[in-house]
């Protein structure tokens with residue numbers, strides 16, 4: 124059998140699998156898993172300029188995943204194209220998306236031998252919370268579009284694997300239900316809106332659900348140009364009007380995108396309230412005054428803005444370009460990290476996300492001064508492919524890879540991962 128026909132046979136298996144039935148290929152309108160559709164599904168593999176070593180393979184169960192890219196391929200072949208496309212998309216030509224991955228190749232790890240590495244400790248503390256691992260779950264919206272259990276599956280995986288979870292404003296499950304499923308405090312991610320009364324309601328609910336930290340995302344004052352998403356939507360032959368009222372593009376052109384989200388219940392929000400080009404640093408000041416929660420600013424990519432965060436009272440900074448979904452800067456977050464760390468000088472914790480896919484990436488980010496790292500797409504691939512067990516497996520893989528990298532580099536604790544642990548590639 125050729126590799127292609129192997130894949131076709133596997134896709135047929137997936138389409139018939141009861142585990143995957145709700146979201147499998149067969150769920151697409153008019154799609155009976157025909158040869159044409161299967162071939163199209165095969166052709167979708169390896170899109171968006173993924174490097175060869177990141178392609179991954181289809182797997183039948185979470186334990187078969189060798190790395191997070193096996194989850195990506197399986198999610199892509201399990202989920203409807205539009206929903207997978209929402210995870211996959213960057214902006215414009217996806218240059219920043221690719222740069223986030225390539226940036227890690229610009230740094231190399233410097234090993235140290237004979238360091239007695241039988242015990243490798245990844246424990247750390249972030250804003251007063253003790254954590255067994257520096258790997259945190261970045262906030263991502265609309266998770267029930269990826270698996271019926273959505274944010275609850277992620278929260279249960281975060282609980283069983285003991286990771287900090289950040290919950291998106293545009294979640295498909297309420298903060299109250301997710302906090303209960305996680306069983307430990309979660310951080311609440313806040314998108315600003317044009318209406319302060321909505322912000323107040325969100326803050327009150329997050330505080331009421333026991334969130335100790337609010338994470339203000341500042342990188343999308345206007346909606347970004349997610350072309351790859353549009354291309355994926357064009358490939359989706361299902362009738363989407365039942366879920367996406369009005370039959371318009373589900374991601375911004377209708378007027379119900381945000382009103383449908385449980386956190387906006389009773390607010391009367393319209394999609395245009397989500398445009399916030401008028402916001403300035405005064406919003407951070409106002410947020411600080413309005414809440415007892417610690418305030419973290421997410422979406423910082425420059426040293427000057429990092430300093431401004433501190434001047435305006437931020438308790439931590441998340442270096443992030445939204446996984447290449449905001450501005451098309453073409454620049455990786457890992458490239459911005461050293462300048463930001465130098466500017467911050469340890470005054471507040473610095474967290475980095477965007478492009479983290481392997482334990483070596485995590486090690487490099489920590490060496491360059493990050494206190495913790497966030498992951499987005501990898502756990503969504505696990506969620507889309509297998510639900511809670513898929514998210515759990517992704518977290519296990521990344522933790523195991525980090526520990527192996529630390530041991531091979533001679534670092535017995537996070538404190539022993541230092542700037543000298545990496546060297547700029549020549």
Ligand SMILES: Cc1cc2nc3c(=O)[nH]c(=O)nc-3n(C[C@H](O)[C@H](O)[C@H](O)COP(=O)(O)O)c2cc1C
Nearest residue numbers: 210261262263264291340445446477478498499500
């Ligand atoms: C499908 C998807 C939805 C996202 N939704 C949000 C969100 O609601 N709020 C937010 O602050 N960031 C959101 N992000 C950005 C993530 O928090 C994170 O910054 C990004 O995914 C990290 O890059 P990575 O996907 O390469 O790991 C989203 C990312 C993805 C992929």
